[in-house]
Amino acid sequence: MSQSKTTNRRIVLASRPHGAPTANNFRLEQSPLPTPAAGQVLLRTTHLSLDPYMRGRMSDAPSYAAPVAVGEVMVGGTVARVEASQHADYKTGDLVLAYSGWQDYALSNGDGLTKLDANMGQPSYALGLLGMPGFTAYMGLLDIGQPKAGETVVVAAASGAVGSVVGQIAKLKGCRVIGIAGGADKCRYVVEELGFDACIDHRSADFPQQLAAACAKGIDVYFENVGGAVFDAVLPLLNTGARVPVCGLIAHYNASSLPPGPDRLSLLMGTLLKKRIRMQGFIIFDDYGHRYPEFFKDMSAWIAAGKMKYREDIVDGLENAPQAFIGLLEGKNFGKLVVRVGEA
Amino acid sequence: MSQSKTTNRRIVLASRPHGAPTANNFRLEQSPLPTPAAGQVLLRTTHLSLDPYMRGRMSDAPSYAAPVAVGEVMVGGTVARVEASQHADYKTGDLVLAYSGWQDYALSNGDGLTKLDANMGQPSYALGLLGMPGFTAYMGLLDIGQPKAGETVVVAAASGAVGSVVGQIAKLKGCRVIGIAGGADKCRYVVEELGFDACIDHRSADFPQQLAAACAKGIDVYFENVGGAVFDAVLPLLNTGARVPVCGLIAHYNASSLPPGPDRLSLLMGTLLKKRIRMQGFIIFDDYGHRYPEFFKDMSAWIAAGKMKYREDIVDGLENAPQAFIGLLEGKNFGKLVVRVGEA
Numbered sequence: 001m002s003q004s005k006t007t008n009r010r011i012v013l014a015s016r017p018h019g020a021p022t023a024n025n026f027r028l029e030q031s032p033l034p035t036p037a038a039g040q041v042l043l044r045t046t047h048l049s050l051d052p053y054m055r056g057r058m059s060d061a062p063s064y065a066a067p068v069a070v071g072e073v074m075v076g077g078t079v080a081r082v083e084a085s086q087h088a089d090y091k092t093g094d095l096v097l098a099y100s101g102w103q104d105y106a107l108s109n110g111d112g113l114t115k116l117d118a119n120m121g122q123p124s125y126a127l128g129l130l131g132m133p134g135f136t137a138y139m140g141l142l143d144i145g146q147p148k149a150g151e152t153v154v155v156a157a158a159s160g161a162v163g164s165v166v167g168q169i170a171k172l173k174g175c176r177v178i179g180i181a182g183g184a185d186k187c188r189y190v191v192e193e194l195g196f197d198a199c200i201d202h203r204s205a206d207f208p209q210q211l212a213a214a215c216a217k218g219i220d221v222y223f224e225n226v227g228g229a230v231f232d233a234v235l236p237l238l239n240t241g242a243r244v245p246v247c248g249l250i251a252h253y254n255a256s257s258l259p260p261g262p263d264r265l266s267l268l269m270g271t272l273l274k275k276r277i278r279m280q281g282f283i284i285f286d287d288y289g290h291r292y293p294e295f296f297k298d299m300s301a302w303i304a305a306g307k308m309k310y311r312e313d314i315v316d317g318l319e320n321a322p323q324a325f326i327g328l329l330e331g332k333n334f335g336k337l338v339v340r341v342g343e344a
Numbered sequence: 345m346s347q348s349k350t351t352n353r354r355i356v357l358a359s360r361p362h363g364a365p366t367a368n369n370f371r372l373e374q375s376p377l378p379t380p381a382a383g384q385v386l387l388r389t390t391h392l393s394l395d396p397y398m399r400g401r402m403s404d405a406p407s408y409a410a411p412v413a414v415g416e417v418m419v420g421g422t423v424a425r426v427e428a429s430q431h432a433d434y435k436t437g438d439l440v441l442a443y444s445g446w447q448d449y450a451l452s453n454g455d456g457l458t459k460l461d462a463n464m465g466q467p468s469y470a471l472g473l474l475g476m477p478g479f480t481a482y483m484g485l486l487d488i489g490q491p492k493a494g495e496t497v498v499v500a501a502a503s504g505a506v507g508s509v510v511g512q513i514a515k516l517k518g519c520r521v522i523g524i525a526g527g528a529d530k531c532r533y534v535v536e537e538l539g540f541d542a543c544i545d546h547r548s549a550d551f552p553q554q555l556a557a558a559c560a561k562g563i564d565v566y567f568e569n570v571g572g573a574v575f576d577a578v579l580p581l582l583n584t585g586a587r588v589p590v591c592g593l594i595a596h597y598n599a600s601s602l603p604p605g606p607d608r609l610s611l612l613m614g615t616l617l618k619k620r621i622r623m624q625g626f627i628i629f630d631d632y633g634h635r636y637p638e639f640f641k642d643m644s645a646w647i648a649a650g651k652m653k654y655r656e657d658i659v660d661g662l663e664n665a666p667q668a669f670i671g672l673l674e675g676k677n678f679g680k681l682v683v684r685v686g687e688a
Contacts, residue, residue, distance in 0.1 A: 227613060261603070264608070265612050266602065269593060270593055271625075273592070274625065276627050280616065280621070287620055
C-alpha cells in the first residue's frame with residue numbers, strides 16, 4: 001500500500017493504551033488530499049521518525065506536552081517534500097524537516113519547518129544523527145553530563161538513536177565509555193562498530209555484576225534513557241560528583257501503576273546528597289532550541305571527518321508504523337527507527 | 345559540671361544507634377589535660393555546634409565522610425581558645441574556629457583552624473550565620489537554586505540554622521518565600537521576625553493543601569533539608585524548570601529501613617524528566633570551600649546592614665550535648681543549636 005496522489009492516509013489514535021500499546025490503539029484512515037490556501041504549503045511525507053517519547057503523547061497523564069486527542073493523527077517528526085505551495089518562502093520540490101505526524105500529506109503555514117538540502121543523500125539523517133536524537137545526545141551529554149577526559153561514562157540503549165551518539169561523543173572527549181544494550185548482536189555492534197570500550201547485555205542474569213566489573217572506577221556520567229532495572233544496577237556505582245542527565249525512561253512508559261515497595265524515593269535522594277550528585281531532566285527543544293546551530297556545526301564536522309557511525313532501522317510503509325512503534329518500546333529495533341513513507 | 349583546668353571531659357560514641365539515638369549511645373569520659381608538643385596548640389572549647397549531619401557520623405553505613413569509631417570522641421565544629429601554643433602561628437588567647445568535637449580540650453597542629461577576631465562579640469555566630477550553616481544556605485540557594493526575582497522559593501526547617509538564612513537571602517533576591525516549620529511559634533517567628541511571605545506548619549492535618557494554597561504559582565526552588573512527608577507535599581507543586589538543592593534529609597536520618605511501597609523512585613525520576621527539574625546534592629566544604637571568602641564578604645555586609653535576623657538555641661554544659669542533639673533530630677530546638685562548653 002503506497003502513497004497515492006489523490007488520497008491521504010493518516011494513522012490516528014483510536015484509543016488510549018493501558019500498559020503496552022496494541023494495534024487496536026491505532027486506526028488507519030483515508031481522506032481526500034487537502035488543498036493549500038494562501039500562505040500554506042502541501043507537504044508529502046517521505047520519512048517518519050518513530051521515537052519513544054510518542055508513548056507519552058498517547059496518554060492523557062500530565063506531561064510536558066499535550067496528549068494526542070483520541071481520533072487525531074499521531075504526532076511525529078518527518079522529512080517531507082513540498083508538493084504545492086501558496087507560501088512565498090517555499091516552492092514545489094523543496095525538502096523540509098517538519099512535524100507533520102503519521103500521515104502521507106499535511107498542510108503547513110511554514111511554522112516549525114526547516115529547509116533541508118533538496119538533494120541531500122540521506123534525508124532520513126535529518127531525523128536522527130543531525131536531528132532531534134543527535135541534538136538530544138549532544139546537549140544532554142555535554143551540557144548536563146559535562147564529561148571530562150578519563151572519566152567513565154555509561155550509556156543505556158547504547159545501540160539506539162540517542163545512546164549511540166552519546167557514546168561516540170564521549171569517546172571523542174576522551175572518556176571510558178560503557179554501553180548497555182539488549183542482546184549479543186547489539187552489544188557486539190556497540191563495541192566493534194561504534195568503538196565503545198565495553199557493552200553489557202542487560203538481559204544477562206548477572207547484568208549488575210558485569211556492569212560493576214566493567215566500571216571498576218565507578219560511574220561519573222550516566223546518560224539515562226531507560227530507567228527500571230538498568231538504573232537499579234547503575235545507582236550503587238555512581239561516583240561522588242556524578243552527573244545524571246535524564247533524557248528518557250522507556251522502561252516505565254508502559255507502566256500503568258507504580259511498582260511495589262519498598263519505597264526507594266528516599267534512597268535516591270539520600271544517594272544524591274551523600275554523593276553530591278546532579279540529576280537533571282531535559283526536553284531538548286524546550287531547553288536547548290537556541291543552541292541547535294552549535295550542534296549542527298559540530299555534528300556536521302564529525303560526520304564529514306568520518307567520526308560518527310550511525311545505523312538506521314528502516315521500515316517500509318506508513319501502514320507498518322504502529323507495529324514498528326510497538327516493537328520500539330520492546331527494544332526490537334536495532335538502530336534509529338524510521339518509516340519510509342514515500343519516495344524521497 | 346563546668347570546665348576544669350586539669351581534666352578533659354569528652355563525649356564519645358558508646359554504641360551505634362538503631363533508629364533514633366538515645367542517651368546510651370553516648371558516654372562522658374574524663375582524662376588528664378593533654379600537653380602540646382612542638383608544632384601543636386592546646387585548644388579549649390568555648391562553643392560546640394550541634395548539627396543534623398552528626399547523625400550520619402554515628403552510623404557506619406557508607407556516606408561521604410568516615411563514621412566516628414565506637415569509643416572515639418564525637419566530631420563537631422567548635423569555637424575554641426588557644427590555651428597553650430608550641431605553634432609559630434598561634435599564641436595563647438587566640439580565638440579559632442576548629443573541628444575539635446564534643447570535648448573540653450583538644451590538641452591541633454593547626455590544620456583546619458581559622459583565626460577569629462579574638463574579641464568578637466558573639467563567637468558562636470562563627471558556628472552559624474557566618475559559619476557552616478550560613479555558608480550552606482548561601483551556596484545551596486544561590487549556586488544550585490539560582491532564584492530569580494518573582495519566583496517562589498520554599499524552604500523547609502525554616503526557623504533553623506540553614507533554613508532561616510536561605511529564606512532571608514531569597515527575600516533579598518526578590519523572591520516570594522514560603523517557609524515550612526513545626527508548630528505555631530516557629531511559623532509566627534518565620535513570618536513576623538524573618539520576614540517570609542508565609543510559613544506552613546507541617547504538623548497541620550491539611551499541610552499539603554495549605555502548602556498548595558500558599559504556592560498558587562507552583563514552586564520554582566525547593567531547598568531540601570527535610571525529606572519525608574514534607575517532600576511528598578512539595579513534589580507535585582514543583583514547576584517546570586524547578587531547582588532542588590538537596591542539603592539534608594533529617595526526616596530519614598533515624599530510619600533503619602526503607603518505608604513500605606509503592607516504589608516511587610520512578611515517579612521522582614519521571615517528574616524530573618517531564619518537568620525538566622534539576623536536583624543536586626551538595627556537601628558544603630567539599631564542593632564550595634574555595635568560595636568561602638565570597639560568602640563571608642556578602643554575609644558580613646548583610647549583618648552590618650541589619651538585614652539578617654538570627655536566633656540561637658544555646659544549651660549550657662558539655663554534659664547536656666547528647667540530650668540536646670537527640671532533641672535536634674526531633675525538631676525540639678528553636679534556632680541554631682549551640683552548646684556553651686566554657687567561658688569565651
